[in-house]
Amino acid sequence: MSLIDFLRRIPIFGGLEDAELGRVATYLRGKTYRAGEVIMREGEQAKELFIVRQGEVEIFKDVGVDLEEARIALLGEGQCFGEMSLIDIMPRSASVRALTETEALSLSYSDFRALCCGPTETFTLLVMNIAREISRRLRLADSLLAEYNIHSRSARGGVGSSQP
């Protein structure tokens, strides 16, 4: 599959015309990771979005005093990670490890901002698409939290995280 055909299927590039998609593509860098290799580490300041071109990665956080690993997601071809770093100014919220040999495309924060100098509509659309992706994940996370809250019988005490 050509790069443009691949990008056309990625939700965060939804609605972009082919010419704009081609411009985005010039900013993407291909990277390869071995099985077991850590691609990003929780707490790092790096600002970069990744799209899995081929392979599988796990997202995990280090939890508790023993920094035990807790997996929070598995991602495969066409899925992205690190997109929150293009939006907010916080350190990495979790670590990512390649589970198989993995090819990824990366977009740095500075290149993301450079896209802003093109048609403003493209940049706005990208930000809106990324927001939708984060929103989709928050809906899922909230559903899981609500399930946990019920199961732990602490519903009325509640843990505070998010909202509709």
Added chain:
Amino acid sequence: MSLIDFLRRIPIFGGLEDAELGRVATYLRGKTYRAGEVIMREGEQAKELFIVRQGEVEIFKDVGVDLEEARIALLGEGQCFGEMSLIDIMPRSASVRALTETEALSLSYSDFRALCCGPTETFTLLVMNIAREISRRLRLADSLLAEYNIHSRSARGGVGSSQP
């Protein structure tokens, strides 16, 4: 506190010039809710952002076959809810109930889109700010999920929700 002074402290309006803030203010509608009144209901199609001007609200989801209520957040003055509905095209992901008499400001989806017809930078900034707010909440939700995963000893099986 004047409305503009109040809005200036709200994160999703961060970076807006006073003139733009004034333009946004003309689209906001004030609403009052009694203690116990449901402001929005999970599953509704309504697209509207709310900002708590005064009072306290709880966010909850109906979980399981018995549709038991699970609280996922408490929000007070200056906090917003419903902002995901301006970004994605999904039904309400949770319900919101006023815990005390509550004054709120609302911005409808159509008025949000109308803001797009002004300076594009204002609209882009608003979308970026809302994305930051959602991102902040996803980080918190992911931390809670990771804690739950460790506590339920299912870390290596993992529940999939989101990512860095």
